[in-house]
Amino acid sequence: MTTWAVDRQQFLDTGLTTVTLPDRCGPTFDAILNSLKDAYPDEDHEVDGVRYFTDRIMDVWQINEHVRELAVVPEVLDLLSYLFGRRPLPFQTLNFRHGTQQHLHSDALHNNSDPAGFLASVWVALEDITMDNGPVVYYPGSHRLAEISVGDVTQPRGPHSNDAIRSTLAAAGIVPHHGLIRRGQAMVWVGDLIHGGAPVLYPGATRHSQITHYFFEGCRYWVPKSSTAGNVIWRHPRWIA
């Protein structure tokens, strides 16, 4: 049973669904915005496992209860259990204040599970997202183009440059969609989905958002982009309890 009537088959086919978080999360969003407003640094650095970059803060859940709270919203955990058929284990947060304009990629290149396919991302809009402030751009169905598994590390996995990824997507007839969602909505996507950040059309516009990454119970966890044949880099995540 989940709070939202999400069509699981459609989620598995497209790789993404959008939901509206409960109203009670509103104060949590405000608390995140307030508590992080002066936290973005001029220079990248790390303090006690929290990584501060000029454009993002990674794993601040360890010291920020509001970020942690948003990572473990029970309705979201229930939805992930339903969609993936295993208990979700949140392990990483990323907070942003501007559009990332990030190149196209899949999250599964950075973190993946063994067996493959048990990685999810939940991207929460902390303010309204428009074409002006650099929405997420994503390609429904692109997760079906390739899956990274531990056995594949000897082979470079598919194209990596933006242009190469774009031509693979075009050849497969997959067109881009923009995550034009409102404050309080969240996009849930599978780790293999190709996505990135669209251009910021209004320079300086804020685009406050939080991503949480989830693995699932009963897997091993590894880092495809750092792994080579004979040297798989395993991960032992610190779970967000």
Ligand SMILES: O=C(O)CCC(=O)C(=O)O
């Ligand atoms: O928020 C965005 O624009 C995309 C961020 C993203 O894809 C990531 O950090 O992996």
